[in-house]
Amino acid sequence: MLIAGLIVAAFLGPLFVWRKSDSPSVARYGIASAAAVVGAAVTPIGMGQCAFAEETSGVDHVLAWALMAGGAWLALIITQSVFDKLDGKKTGGGGVAGEIRTGGYRMGWWVPWLLLSPTLIILAVFLYTPAIQTFTLSSKLTRLGAPRSKDVCFGNFSELLITDPVRLVAYPLLAIGFIYAARLWVTRSTPDTWSRRGADITSVVAMLSAFVAFYAMFSAGGGGQVAYRPVYLNTVIISVGIVVFGMVGGLAIAYLAFRQIKGGGVYRTLLIWPYAISPAVAGLLFFMIFDPNAGIFTYTMESWFGIDVPNYRESAILAQMAIILASSWKIIGYNILFYLAGLQTVSIDQVEASLIDGASARQRFTKIVLPALSPITFFLLVTNLTYAFFEVYGTIDFMTKGAPAGKTSVAIYEIIRVGVNNGDLGRGAAQSVLLFLAVIGVTLWQFRTSGERVSYGGS
Amino acid sequence: MKYRLMVLAAAIALVAAACGGGADATTTTAADAGGGTPAATEAPGGGEPIDIDFWVAFSDEKRLGFAQDRAAEFNAAHPEYNVKVTSFASYNDVFDAAVLAVDSGEPPALIHFFEAATRQALDAVDSSGNKIFKSVTEAIGGRTEILGEPVVLDNVVSAARDYYTIDGELFSMPWNTSSTVLLSNMDILNAAGVTKPPETWGEVTAACEKVMAMTDAPSGCISWPNHSWFAEQSLGQQGELLANNDNGRSGRATEVFLNSKGMIDYVSWWKDLADKGYYTYTGQQRDWGGVDSAYLAGELAMMVDSSSDTVIHTEEAKDLGFELLASFMPRNENVPYVGNLIGGATIWMLDGMDTTKEDGALAFMNFFSNPENAAAWHQLTGYVPITEDAVDLLNAEGWYEAEPNAKVASDQLAAAANTPASLGALIGNFVGIRDILTIAIEDILVNDLDVATRLGQANEEANKSLSEYESLFGN
Numbered sequence: 052m053l054i055a056g057l058i059v060a061a062f063l064g065p066l067f068v069w070r071k072s073d074s075p076s077v078a079r080y081g082i083a084s085a086a087a088v089v090g091a092a093v094t095p096i097g098m099g100q101c102a103f104a105e106e107t108s109g110v111d112h113v114l115a116w117a118l119m120a121g122g123a124w125l126a127l128i129i130t131q132s133v134f135d136k137l138d139g140k141k142t143g144g145g146g147v148a149g150e151i152r153t154g155g156y157r158m159g160w161w162v163p164w165l166l167l168s169p170t171l172i173i174l175a176v177f178l179y180t181p182a183i184q185t186f187t188l189s190s191k192l193t194r195l196g197a198p199r200s201k202d203v204c205f206g207n208f209s210e211l212l213i214t215d216p217v218r219l220v221a222y223p224l225l226a227i228g229f230i231y232a233a234r235l236w237v238t239r240s241t242p243d244t245w246s247r248r249g250a251d252i253t254s255v256v257a258m259l260s261a262f263v264a265f266y267a268m269f270s271a272g273g274g275g276q277v278a279y280r281p282v283y284l285n286t287v288i289i290s291v292g293i294v295v296f297g298m299v300g301g302l303a304i305a306y307l308a309f310r311q312i313k314g315g316g317v318y319r320t321l322l323i324w325p326y327a328i329s330p331a332v333a334g335l336l337f338f339m340i341f342d343p344n345a346g347i348f349t350y351t352m353e354s355w356f357g358i359d360v361p362n363y364r365e366s367a368i369l370a371q372m373a374i375i376l377a378s379s380w381k382i383i384g385y386n387i388l389f390y391l392a393g394l395q396t397v398s399i400d401q402v403e404a405s406l407i408d409g410a411s412a413r414q415r416f417t418k419i420v421l422p423a424l425s426p427i428t429f430f431l432l433v434t435n436l437t438y439a440f441f442e443v444y445g446t447i448d449f450m451t452k453g454a455p456a457g458k459t460s461v462a463i464y465e466i467i468r469v470g471v472n473n474g475d476l477g478r479g480a481a482q483s484v485l486l487f488l489a490v491i492g493v494t495l496w497q498f499r500t501s502g503e504r505v506s507y508g509g510s
Numbered sequence: 511m512k513y514r515l516m517v518l519a520a521a522i523a524l525v526a527a528a529c530g531g532g533a534d535a536t537t538t539t540a541a542d543a544g545g546g547t548p549a550a551t552e553a554p555g556g557g558e559p560i561d562i563d564f565w566v567a568f569s570d571e572k573r574l575g576f577a578q579d580r581a582a583e584f585n586a587a588h589p590e591y592n593v594k595v596t597s598f599a600s601y602n603d604v605f606d607a608a609v610l611a612v613d614s615g616e617p618p619a620l621i622h623f624f625e626a627a628t629r630q631a632l633d634a635v636d637s638s639g640n641k642i643f644k645s646v647t648e649a650i651g652g653r654t655e656i657l658g659e660p661v662v663l664d665n666v667v668s669a670a671r672d673y674y675t676i677d678g679e680l681f682s683m684p685w686n687t688s689s690t691v692l693l694s695n696m697d698i699l700n701a702a703g704v705t706k707p708p709e710t711w712g713e714v715t716a717a718c719e720k721v722m723a724m725t726d727a728p729s730g731c732i733s734w735p736n737h738s739w740f741a742e743q744s745l746g747q748q749g750e751l752l753a754n755n756d757n758g759r760s761g762r763a764t765e766v767f768l769n770s771k772g773m774i775d776y777v778s779w780w781k782d783l784a785d786k787g788y789y790t791y792t793g794q795q796r797d798w799g800g801v802d803s804a805y806l807a808g809e810l811a812m813m814v815d816s817s818s819d820t821v822i823h824t825e826e827a828k829d830l831g832f833e834l835l836a837s838f839m840p841r842n843e844n845v846p847y848v849g850n851l852i853g854g855a856t857i858w859m860l861d862g863m864d865t866t867k868e869d870g871a872l873a874f875m876n877f878f879s880n881p882e883n884a885a886a887w888h889q890l891t892g893y894v895p896i897t898e899d900a901v902d903l904l905n906a907e908g909w910y911e912a913e914p915n916a917k918v919a920s921d922q923l924a925a926a927a928n929t930p931a932s933l934g935a936l937i938g939n940f941v942g943i944r945d946i947l948t949i950a951i952e953d954i955l956v957n958d959l960d961v962a963t964r965l966g967q968a969n970e971e972a973n974k975s976l977s978e979y980e981s982l983f984g985n
Contacts, residue, residue, distance in 0.1 A: 194939075196609045196634030196642065197982040273967070275974060343792075344804045364793025365956065454794045455956040457949065472602060473942040 052103045053095050056116060060084075060091040060123045067127045072134060083130055090126025091119040098190060101204035109216030110209040182487075188480035195474055207481030211279040213270050226257075226264035233257040258500075262287060277478075285371070286461040290439035292375035293382065297435055298428070300379065301386025306416075308387065309394045319391060326384035330442050334449030337377035341450075363451075367458035370451050374459050377450060378443050386431055393427035394420070433494055440490055462486045559585075559592040562870050563618035565608060567601045567855065572822075573686075576890060580883055584874050588657060591870040601627065601855065602941065605634075608860070612636045617860045619871040622685065624855040625673065626739075626940040629758065631858055632681060633938065633983040644861035647679040649872055657873040662880055665897040669923035672933055673852050676759075682856035683875045686893045688818040689850050689919040690734075690743045692840055696833040698728060698811040707812070707835055710843035711779045714812070718788035721811045730790030732783065733801045734814035736951055738944035739853050740839075741776055746932040747841045748772040749848030753937050756930035762984055763937045766972050768947055769965035775842060778961045781954055791955050795948045806830060814839055816853065817919030820892030824915045836915035838922045849926025851934035854893065885909075894920045939979035943972045 064087030065080035072079070095102065095115060102115030164171075189207055193200035213219055233254035240246040265283060272278025308319050325333070340348045343362040352358040363369040401419050410418070421428075444463050447453065453460035453468070460468070463486065470479015564581065568574045574597050581593040598604040601624040611617045613636055623631055634642040646663065654661050663680060670684040694707040702720040718731035734740055745752050750772035753763035767773070783789035790810060792800035798816075805813040806826055815823070820836050827834035841847050857875055859868070877883070884900035887893060889909065895901045901920070904910060910917045926932045937943060950968035954961055 192978055192982065194979070194982055195606055196630070196636075198633075198635045198639055199982055201981060275970075342800075344800065344807055344809065362793050365791065370793075452794045452796075454952065456953045468945075471606070473939075473945055474602070474606070475942065 052112065052115075053092075053100055056095075056119045057088050057091055060087040060119070063087055063123065064127060064130075068131065068134070071131050079134060083127060086126040086130040087123040091123040093122050094118045098204065099202075101190075101202060104204075107204070108209060108214065110212055110214060110219060111205045113216045113219050114205045114208055185480045185483050185487075188476055189484045191477040191480075193476050195476065200477075203477065207478050208485070210275065210277050211270055211481070211485070212268055212276075214274070214276065219268055222264040222267045226261045229260050230254070230257040281457060282460055282462055282465050285457075285459060286440070289371055289374055289378075289443070289459070289461050290436060292371070293378045293439040293443070294432065294435045296375055296379035297382040297386055298431055301383045301431070302390050302424070302428075304383070305387045305390035305394060306420075309391060319387075323384040323388050325381050326388070328381060329445060330378070330381060331445030331449055333377050333381040334446035337373060337380075337446075338450050341373055364454045367455055370455060370459045373450055374443065374447055377446050378439065381446070382435055382438050386435070389427050389431055390424065393424045397423040429497070432497060436493060436497075437490060440486060462489070557590070559590055560867050560870055562591055562593045562620065562867065562874060563596060564593055564620045564622075564857075564874070565596050565598060565604045565618045566622045567598050567604045567624070568622075569597045569599060572890060576887060577878075580878050581874075584877050587877075588870070588873065591874070593870075593874050605631070609634060609636075609642065612642055612860065617642075617862070619860060619863060619867065620875065621858050621860070622855055623682070623858050625853055625934070626944060628674065628676070628682075628856075629763075629936045629938045629940060632676065641861060643681065643858045644868075645679055645681045646683050646859055646872070646875070647681070649859060649868060656869055656876060659873040659877045660880065662876050662884075662897050662899070665899050667894065667896060667898060667901070667920075667923075668928075669852050669894070669926065670854075670896060672928060674856055676936070682858045683879065684856045684896050685854070685879065686818060686887070686891075687852050687854040687896055688816045688893050689852055689922050690740060690814055690839040691817045691820060691836045691918050691922065692812060692838065693805070693815050693820070693823060694812045694835045694837065695805070695808065695810070695827075696835050698808070698832075702811070707837040708840055709838065711840055712843050714840045715779075715783065715786075715788070718783065718786070718811070722786075722788060728811060729809045730804070731788040731810065732812040732814070733790040733792065733804060733810050735796055735798050735801050736791065736794075736948050736955070737796045737798075738947045739816075740814060741773060741947060741951070742934060743839060743850050744776040744842070745770070745772050746849055746851045746926070746934060747839070747847055748775070748845045749929065749931045751931055752935040757933060758936035759930050759933065762980065763935065764976070764980055764984075766935075766937060766943060766969065766976055768943075768950075768969040768972050769962060772842075772845075774962050774965060775844075777951060777954060777965065779842075780951070781961060784955050785958075791952075793956075795952055808832070818854070818891055818893050820915050820919065821889060821913065822891060824892075824913065834915065836918040838918065838925075848929060849932030850922050851926070851932055852894075852923060888916065889913075892916060892919070894923065937976065938983055939975055942975050942979075946972045946975065 061084045064083035064085070065075075067087070068075050068079055068083040095118070101107075102111045190202060190204055191200045192203045192206075233250065233256070236250040237247070237254055240250045266280060269280040269283050270276040270278060271280045304322060308315065308322060312318065328336075338346075340346055341360075341363050343349055343360070343364075346360075349360040352360050361369065363373045397420055401423075402415060405415050405419055440461075441463055443461060444467055447459055447461065447464050451459045453464055462482065466479050466482045466486065469475050469482060564577070566574060566577050568577065574595070578595045581595050584593050585591060596618070598607065601622070604621050605623055605627065608618060608621045631643055636642055650656070650661055650663060663683060666680070666684050667687075669689075670687045671680065674680055674682060674684055692707055696707075698721060699705075699707070699717065702717070702724050704717045704720055708714040708717045714732060721727060721731045742752060750767070750770050751757050752766060752768075752770075754765040754767075755761040755763055757763065780789065784791060790804060792804065794800060801810075801813055801815070802819070802823070804810050805815075806823070808830075817836075824834050824836070839850060857878070859871055859875070863871065879887075879896050879900075881897060881899040881903045884896045885903045885907075888895040888900065888904065892915075895904055946968050950964050953959055954964050
């Protein structure tokens with residue numbers, strides 16, 4: 052199995068270089084082939100080929116192949132960038148970065164590394180080393196204070212997935228195929244025709260199909276598998292809710308607060324305060340508001356208006372809404388701050404010109420302000436999503452503890468429950484790796500899709 | 511304005527990047543509680559006092575404050591030692607921190623750890639494979655007095671002694687020990703025509719029927735936290751084992767029974783109460799505070815609670831103006847009663863200290879639970895008095911005549927037969943197994959699932975979890 056994979060990698064290497072390079076030479080094909088083989092071989096050899104041992108399942112093989120493909124791909128990208136550098140191709144975009152690179156400074160190659168070294172050392176010790184340890188841990192069954200640990204290979208991952216390897220491979224391939232087909236349709240159709248509109252709608256549906264594919268890939272539980280599908284669904288619902296609520300709300304409030312109003316400075320400062328509160332305190336605050344027994348909101352509604360407010364922790368929808376509300380309230384101040392700063396960069400000239408041309412307030416907002424804010428929106432999208440993925444533990448722990456019946460247990464909450472509270476370090480690490488890959492994946496996807504539409508001004 | 515905002519935005523971005531996700535510290539340190547008296551910091555002969563770190567899993571003023579005050583008193587009496595109390599948010603936090611501290615070379619002397627994790631504490635080893643904790647009985651070595659403090663270990667009440675005795679000896683020093691009691695709001699029960707607290711499941715259901723039929727009925731009749739401890743208590747009452755090998759007492763437990771008849775009957779009764787609208791689920795697992803506040807707000811006629819708060823709640827009820835009566839935890843009337851078990855925690859001593867430091871730690875532990883202190887601890891909270899001498903002291907003071915509610919837990923434990931079922935189980939990864947059970951029960955209550963089927967799934971999960979634990983820790 053391993054050998055077969057390496058042979059495939061050896062052939063794919065030259066193919067990759069042929070696609071990317073203008074003038075590939077035979078030597079480069081050889082180097083690429085070797086690099087792909089090395090990249091593909093690193094993980095299976097590092098893991099002692101455990102995935103191809105006798106008692107492994109088809110899912111283990113799929114995961115091992117995916118890892119080999121990833122390794123080969125990474126190795127090829129690095130090789131290609133080395134080739135590009137040798138050819139003297141410029142990498143990276145224009146803008147400030149380009150100016151700095153082409154600027155008048157001439158210094159040794161080591162100077163930037165020297166200046167970066169304090170940060171890099173800290174990152175290496177406190178971030179990269181633990182991250183690598185997490186990867187190692189994720190292939191083990193181990194607990195704190197245990198006299199021994201056991202290697203379980205991909206066991207901590209495969210128990211989160213469906214047990215049928217064919218479907219496991221088919222779902223993502225189908226989703227990717229759908230997305231590419233939709234993009235092809237978009238590029239082939241002419242703008243402002245029904246065909247194009249259909250293509251646009253299809254490409255949105257295709258994007259959503261990726262979410263569905265992941266949903267189908269995770270196990271629904273039973274038969275010794277971990278029911279990770281509900282956790283995935285909760286994470287998607289709650290994260291999307293937080294990002295949409297936080298960003299739309301943040302922009303709306305910032306747009307209103309940006310106007311010239313009396314005492315605007317004080318007002319704007321106060322709006323930013325929720326950001327200074329820790330997620331746990333945000334959870335506690337909303338708990339105090341909505342708690343069925345002691346909550347201010349419930350008490351007021353009941354005693355003043357006679358409305359019996361249901362216990363938000365007993366209904367999945369209410370509980371998820373409460374978490375979204377508390378978490379987006381906490382991040383909204385941050386979004387307001389950046390949007391306020393961003394609004395100051397909107398060109399007054401353009402706004403005035405549009406006023407003369409008779410643009411309505413809505414048109415000014417959608418055609419001038421929103422595009423001008425797109426870099427900030429993109430930045431906030433990434434930071435908000437990171438927040439929604441990683442920093443809602445405290446809020447959830449205070450408000451619902453995952454209730455009702457796990458309906459508000461998102462990925463990060465599950466990681467801490469399994470890895471810290473129950474002391475199952477290997478499983479916790481495996482789920483962390485999964486979340487890590489998810490964030491990388493979503494961010495890359497955002498770079499590809501939003502990146503095209505972000506306007507940084509200038510040329 | 512423009513630039514200030516930009517700078518502020520940049521600064522926040524930097525702070526956010528620097529903080530990453532690690533902003534939630536769960537532990538708080540009580541600043542050198544032992545150093546409260548000047549005498550504590552000056553050892554005779556000018557030497558520095560020996561630090562004895564005592565890590566406690568309480569963070570409320572009453573309980574943590576009690577530990578800090580006792581430490582200060584001990585330090586004043588023994589200036590050559592300095593007992594330092596550090597507070598942690600939970601038992602698990604204490605344990606994890608202690609195991610990591612052992613490997614980093616600065617372990618505490620004593621830690622406070624709970625009953626369900628007794629197996630885990632006995633099994634724990636450091637990175638070179640040595641046991642982390644030392645048997646307190648072995649360290650005392652038959653002495654009756656250490657540094658002038660009388661040894662009280664042999665005087666521990668039998669319920670706690672029997673629970674924590676493994677292979678014939680007490681490994682840790684029992685501290686906070688409680689049992690489950692029924693706390694009835696007699697004003698509501700009397701109004702509904704119920705004159706005494708119900709004793710059995712059937713009586714609870716009948717009482718609730720009357721309570722909820724009132725025109726000014728409270729929003730619910732009864733509640734208790736969805737904590738595995740209550741189910742374990744119920745198994746003890748019904749005389750059923752939670753794990754094989756006599757609940758893990760005649761050998762390591764290798765199998766658990768989460769879907770035994772006793773468990774299914776208990777959860778079915780529970781679900782029936784919930785379906786009829788008698789049982790109020792706060793919507794959260796292990797929600798002690800939520801049940802407390804609903805009960806004290808008069809929204810419940812009864813709650814099943816840990817006796818650890820009986821004294822506190824009795825006082826609160828007095829302030830709120832209703833009569834609170836404590837009684838035994840309701841039992842299954844269809845099977846003979848066997849016995850309730852204890853819950854709570856003990857103090858574990860870490861291995862590897864030199865004799866002087868170890869004696870200081872041992873002396874402190876025995877001072878901490880001397881009759882006066884043990885009685886005061888009981889009177890402050892409602893945890894059972896942990897030694898026989900403390901019970902005698904309380905009797906002599908006439909405490910129980912004044913506070914009959916405080917005696918219920920001790921009486922209930924005394925009424926229990928000494929069988930493996932009523933002693934409670936010692937199971938590896940008990941914390942994780944408890945979690946599996948509470949999740950299943952929540953699922954049953956919230957999603958209206960079949961009790962036997964869902965508990966069967968939980969049992970499968972729990973046994974997988976236990977066999978994994980045993981493959982790491984077992985022989």
